Amino acid sequence: MFNLTYEFKLKPTKQQSQIFDEWLEVTRRVYNYALAERKDWYKSRSCQLNSCSLRSCYIISADATRPTYGSQCKSLTAAKKKNPNLKKVQSQVLQQTLKRVETAFTLLWERNTGFPRFKKKGRMRSFVFPQMKGNRLQPGMVKLPVIGWVRFRQSRNIPEDGVIKQARIVKRVSGWYVMLTIQWNADIPSPMPHGEPLGIDLGLTSFVATSNGLLVKRPKFFGDAERKLRWLQKRVSRKPFGSKNRQKAQNKVAKLHEYIANCRKDWHRKLSHQLCDNAGMIFVEDLNLVGLSRGMLGKHCLDAGFGQFLGILEQTCVHRGVYFQKVDARKTSQICPNCLTETGKKTLAERTHVCGNCGYTTDRDVAAAQVVTIRGLAAVGHTVKMLAEGKFIGIPLKQESSFL
Structure with a gap:
């Protein structure tokens, strides 16, 4: 199997653009909340033993476990019952946002990329649909979960024998873009040394x-x-x-x-x-x-x-x-x-x-x-x-x- 990602410029309606903006704002707040929860847990474990901070102190129970992707997904399910704005966004999109926080901490430990930072308004520029089951593609149109059919400028042909695995919606200053990851059940042999x-x-x-x-x-x-x-x-x-x-x-x-x-x-x-x-x-x-x-x-x-x-x-x-x-x-x-x-x-x-x-x-x-x-x-x-x-x-x- 091999995957290819095709990038196209979307042509959403005014209502669809508003939905995209609302989803980006909700995912930004979920990202910041999840990051703050992890940051508070780490800060509560880094206080000094012989002195106390004069400004503030993170007081979290010693029995509290470290926040993980799984625990934060459970907290997100419980938060949906209290916050109606979370129900507007598809559940898998919010789960992928929590996975981004997990990936940021993984890179912190493995590659020493620095502590993740909060995202101010306008800094969250993409969200992901990890599953695209069924017939989601037509000439010049793509069907996104919950949102429905969205037009895009098809600048190149897409082979019909591929399966769409995921779609990423990206906001840039020039407009909205969709990145479609398509998978084929075939193996491409690696080029062998030959020629000049x-x-x-x-x-x-x-x-x-x-x-x-x-x-x-x-x-x-x-x-x-x-x-x-x-x-x-x-x-x-x-x-x-x-x-x-x-x-x-x-x-x-x-x-x-x-x-x-x-x-x-x-x-x-x-x-x-x-x-x-x-x-x-x-x-x-x-x-x-x-x-x-x-x-x-x-x-x-x-x-x-x-x-x-x-x-x-x-x-x-x-x-x-x-x-x-x-x-x-x-x-x-x-x-x-x-x-x-x-x-x-x-x-x-x-x-x-x-x-x-x-x-x-x-x-x-x-x-x-x-x-x-x-x-x-x-x-x-x-x-x-x-x-x-x-x-x-x-x-x-x-x-x-x-x-x-």
Whole structure:
């Protein structure tokens, strides 16, 4: 079995849009209540033994068990009898909201993502229907539980032999969207290593440098729009809190952010298809993306979107039948791809690789991409006789890409 998610823009009526907004507000309050219940329990267990807080103290019985997803679902069922607003929202949608709280605490313990925060008004932007049984899809229409049939812009065809497993409703500044997860009872074989290998090195000077000498400059999506964004944010700061004009100014800021994200994703998709045109195997570096985002050049790394590009490239490789694999990223710029000797560290200003052992000279990023190719071929069991045959020798020092 395999799943695919299709994203379409909804065209709801005015009444349906009001229902979506009401459901988002109810799910936000349920999320905050469940988070506050867990937070109070943890705070009550972290007080000091030899002193007491002068401000406030969380007093919860020592016999009270830790709030979990199951216990909070039972509390939610009891709360529905007292609060009529909870009855308006489908029960599974509220259960999925409680599961989001559980997932946030799981990530806190496993990945150290930080303590979950409360969501202010307008921060809850999606809710999920985990089950979509029966005939829920027609051309240009989807039937949501409780809400009914909602029109959407069908920009692509959906195969009829799939089964809709869940639907996520997302609110953006440009409108409402639905993400349909469809499942097929078939297994797609993973692409096997074949064809020409292609190593890829990611960077900020050249976004992509390939082992065959292709260099693609990094477009600065956020940097080019930063001046306009600063101007729009200044307009927001000058509007009174809670006013309609402040809300309009915030929408303009959100539209610009969405435009930047859409431009970046579209460019990543086009570049990924270009790289798959003449390659049977693609090898990339297994980068520490979290460390890059927190470094001195974190702002530029986030603007480049390395993680998003690698995810899109992997999806494109599966779709195009190209083998994709990540390799170790350590010391790729310190090893000569021609003789495999370590040349030492290079400063960021050194853009040319010159080997003191064999004299091999090429662009620094291209040399790193060639090392990535060698490691990828070794990982899939291929020999590296191409080094002796001189396949990497003779690549032009710099070849600018025609990709725009």
